Amino acid sequence: MKFRFSIGRRIGTGFGVLIVLTLVAFLLTNLTLKTGREKTNEVTRIYTPSVNLLKDLNLLIVKSKMLISNWVYYPSPDDIPEKKELRIILGTKYPKLQDSIHIYETEWKNVKTKKDLDSVFIQIDSLFSQDKIIMNQLNSFTSYDDPASLFIVRPMVDAEGIITTESQAILDKLGKIIDTEQETATRASSDMLHSFSLLDRIVKLLGAALLAGGIIIAFFTVRSIVRPVTELKDMLLSMGKGVLPTSKSRERGDEIGEMAGAMNKLVESLHSTTDFANEVGKGNFESHYEPLSNEDMLGHALLKMRKDLYENEQVLERKVIERTEEVVRQKQEIEVKNRELEVLYKHVTDSIRYAKRIQESILPPDTVIKKLLPQSFVFFKPKDIVSGDFYWISEKNDSVVFSAVDCTGHGVPGAFMSLVGYNLLKEIIEGMPELNAAKILDQLSMGVRSTLHQFDKSAAKDGMDIALCIINRKTMEMQYAGAFNPAFVIRKNTLQEIKADKILIGYSYNEGEVKNYTNNTFKLEKDDQIYVSTDGYPDQFGGQNGKKFMIKNFRNLLLDIHNLGMAEQKAELERRFDEWKGNLEQIDDICVIGVKA
Numbered sequence: 259m260k261f262r263f264s265i266g267r268r269i270g271t272g273f274g275v276l277i278v279l280t281l282v283a284f285l286l287t288n289l290t291l292k293t294g295r296e297k298t299n300e301v302t303r304i305y306t307p308s309v310n311l312l313k314d315l316n317l318l319i320v321k322s323k324m325l326i327s328n329w330v331y332y333p334s335p336d337d338i339p340e341k342k343e344l345r346i347i348l349g350t351k352y353p354k355l356q357d358s359i360h361i362y363e364t365e366w367k368n369v370k371t372k373k374d375l376d377s378v379f380i381q382i383d384s385l386f387s388q389d390k391i392i393m394n395q396l397n398s399f400t401s402y403d404d405p406a407s408l409f410i411v412r413p414m415v416d417a418e419g420i421i422t423t424e425s426q427a428i429l430d431k432l433g434k435i436i437d438t439e440q441e442t443a444t445r446a447s448s449d450m451l452h453s454f455s456l457l458d459r460i461v462k463l464l465g466a467a468l469l470a471g472g473i474i475i476a477f478f479t480v481r482s483i484v485r486p487v488t489e490l491k492d493m494l495l496s497m498g499k500g501v502l503p504t505s506k507s508r509e510r511g512d513e514i515g516e517m518a519g520a521m522n523k524l525v526e527s528l529h530s531t532t533d534f535a536n537e538v539g540k541g542n543f544e545s546h547y548e549p550l551s552n553e554d555m556l557g558h559a560l561l562k563m564r565k566d567l568y569e570n571e572q573v574l575e576r577k578v579i580e581r582t583e584e585v586v587r588q589k590q591e592i593e594v595k596n597r598e599l600e601v602l603y604k605h606v607t608d609s610i611r612y613a614k615r616i617q618e619s620i621l622p623p624d625t626v627i628k629k630l631l632p633q634s635f636v637f638f639k640p641k642d643i644v645s646g647d648f649y650w651i652s653e654k655n656d657s658v659v660f661s662a663v664d665c666t667g668h669g670v671p672g673a674f675m676s677l678v679g680y681n682l683l684k685e686i687i688e689g690m691p692e693l694n695a696a697k698i699l700d701q702l703s704m705g706v707r708s709t710l711h712q713f714d715k716s717a718a719k720d721g722m723d724i725a726l727c728i729i730n731r732k733t734m735e736m737q738y739a740g741a742f743n744p745a746f747v748i749r750k751n752t753l754q755e756i757k758a759d760k761i762l763i764g765y766s767y768n769e770g771e772v773k774n775y776t777n778n779t780f781k782l783e784k785d786d787q788i789y790v791s792t793d794g795y796p797d798q799f800g801g802q803n804g805k806k807f808m809i810k811n812f813r814n815l816l817l818d819i820h821n822l823g824m825a826e827q828k829a830e831l832e833r834r835f836d837e838w839k840g841n842l843e844q845i846d847d848i849c850v851i852g853v854k855a
Contacts, residue, residue: 275471283464287457298450305443308362309436315355316432319382322347323425326389330415333402344393348386371438378431385424388414392421502532620680622651630658633854635828639794639835640847646672647792647847650683650726657693661726662743662849664792666719672847678709679722679763693728695739696777699763703741704772706764721764725790727853729782734855736788738778746789746813747780748820753813756780786855787820794846795831800838807838827852 325344334341356379366372392411396402414421493503506522627634630653638649646665653659661683665675682705686698702724706712710720725743729736738745740758747754761773782788796812799805819830831850 273475276468276475279464279468279471283461283468286460286464304362304365305439305446308359308366309439309443311355311359311362312432312436312439315359316429316436318347318352318355319385319425319428319432322386322389323421326392326421327415329396330392330411333399335399336397341393344389348389352382352386366439368438368442371435374431374435378428378435381424381428381431385421385428388421388424620677621648627651631660631853633824634660635824635852637828637831637848637850637852639832639844639849641794641844642669644670644673645847645849646676647794647849648676648680649849649851650680651851652684652687654687654693656732657728657730659687659693659726659728660790660851660853661724662790662792662851664723664743664794664847664849666721675720675722678706682706682709693737694777695726695728695737696775698726699724699739699741699775703761703763703775710764712765719765721762723792724763725758725792727788727790729788729853729855734782736780736782738780739775740790741775743790743792745778746816747782748787748789748816749783749785751817751820753817755813782855784855788853788855789816789850791850792846792848794844794848795835795850797846798835798839798848799842799845800840804842824852824854 322344325340325347328340329344359375363372363375392414395411402408413419416422496503621638622630627636630651636649636651638645638647640647646667646669648663648665650659650661650663663676663679663683665672665679667675679702682702683698686701686705687693690698690701702722706721712720723742725738725740725745727736727738727745736747738756740756741761741763742758744758745756747756756778759773759775761775791812796807796809798807800807815831815834819827822830835848
């Protein structure tokens with residue numbers, strides 16, 4: 259039987275080589291890491307703690323030498339901290355440190371170092387016994403006055419004394435032991451680094467071998483597997499987009515060759531199916547088509563589709579005729595309704611515009627305003643065609659009355675309320691012998707309640723905000739009364755706000771409760787400027803963040819413009835309003851009145 263190097267064998271051989279090389283690298287890495295862990299454990303668990311404890315012992319000997327010398331040369335009571343510390347070293351610290359060192363000493367591999375350390379401990383015990391002799395001789399402050407005691411102990415701590423020489427000998431031996439243990443730790447670390455370096459070279463070598471083997475395997479895989487598979491994939495992707503290949507794929511003697519042969523047969527059958535579908539799409543329901551087999555679901559579905567399309571075409575032709583007739587009829591009905599809506603819209607718009615002319619006719623004309631208040635302006639900007647704000651300017655006796663009124667709502671509802679307010683103001687002012695701003699608002703509030711029948715909580719909650727001023731032209735005295743809307747007086751670049759009462763004109767939330775408005779009097783001087791306004795200007799949204807303009811900014815704006823002429827002030831108010839509002843919608847009617855005394 260002829261050997262067949264199939265795709266499976268090719269892939270298995272390539273990956274087998276890679277797996278063997280990888281396994282070798284893994285085993286070597288694992289072995290080196292195990293050795294490294296053992297060396298690291300030896301350094302960190304035995305030698306490093308041993309060296310640290312030996313250094314602590316070295317420091318303890320130095321400190322005990324210093325403390326015993328101070329004990330001899332500096333007379334002092336028995337309870338000072340230095341003497342207490344020396345007793346702790348001899349009684350507690352040294353035994354504990356000795357026990358700790360013995361724990362690690364058992365794991366040392368150098369027998370000579372162990373013997374040297376045991377010798378050091380014997381010398382330390384001898385040294386500390388000498389220290390105890392001194393401590394017993396000089397055990398109180400008065401003992402320093404005994405010449406015999408001093409004669410015995412001082413030579414022991416002199417430069418050639420037994421304590422000094424033994425301490426130095428112990429320190430020398432400890433230094434050698436510490437050096438030996440540090441060398442042992444360094445040697446273990448060096449061995450560990452050497453093993454890692456060897457591992458690094460081996461891993462690099464195996465990595466190079468894996469890279470070279472991978473490149474070779476990849477080259478042959480691409481040449482014998484990937485390239486033909488890519489060609490078949492491109493054909494399938496093209497078919498997935500509805501584009502059928504025009505050339506056949508090359509057939510070979512392996513599994514991919516078999517796939518290429520199957521693909522060629524599929525393309526031929528799809529070409530045949532496409533031609534049939536094109537003919538059916540053109541309306542040629544008599545075109546011939548044979549399914550590939552009895553199990554050819556697509557072929558039988560196409561034949562059924564041809565039959566269904568023919569039947570549907572007949573049904574659709576009848577429906578199109580019926581729907582066309584229905585659409586024509588509906589279009590005629592819509593055109594009639596549109597004409598009716600246009601007529602109705604025109605009637606409504608004309609009515610509102612006529613209401614605007616009526617509202618404008620009751621407002622004081624410019625000639626009357628200039629006659630009564632020569633230096634003044636009125637900035638009036640309704641939100642809709644008609645407005646819920648209105649202004650009042652009239653004279654009686656030697657006084658001029660002007661007011662900015664804000665009725666609830668805007669548009670048509672607000673306009674109806676403005677007519678109620680205008681008629682009531684006219685009736686009250688004409689019938690009042692002596693003008694009083696607060697009494698005018700009291701009577702206006704009662705009039706609104708009476709007109710709108712606001713006698714209980716179920717009544718309509720409509721009313722007005724107002725700022726009303728009366729200026730006596732002879733005495734230059736101004737009266738002001740307000741419901742929610744304040745008045746502003748600017749004198750010598752300083753703005754003073756006259757607060758309004760927080761009482762709505764008309765509806766009261768407390769049934770039966772009647773509150774009177776405050777009459778504020780103000781002595782005017784030449785060039786004083788008085789401003790009254792509804793809340794439409796401060797409440798307008800705008801700016802970069804879409805926030806309200808706010809009353810604080812409104813006051814600052816009045817201060818900025820009050821030195822301009824009255825016409826320029828009005829123009830600047832309008833310009834700043836349009837700039838602030840930007841592309842946002844105006845939310846309320848606006849009425850601002852400015853008067854110069």
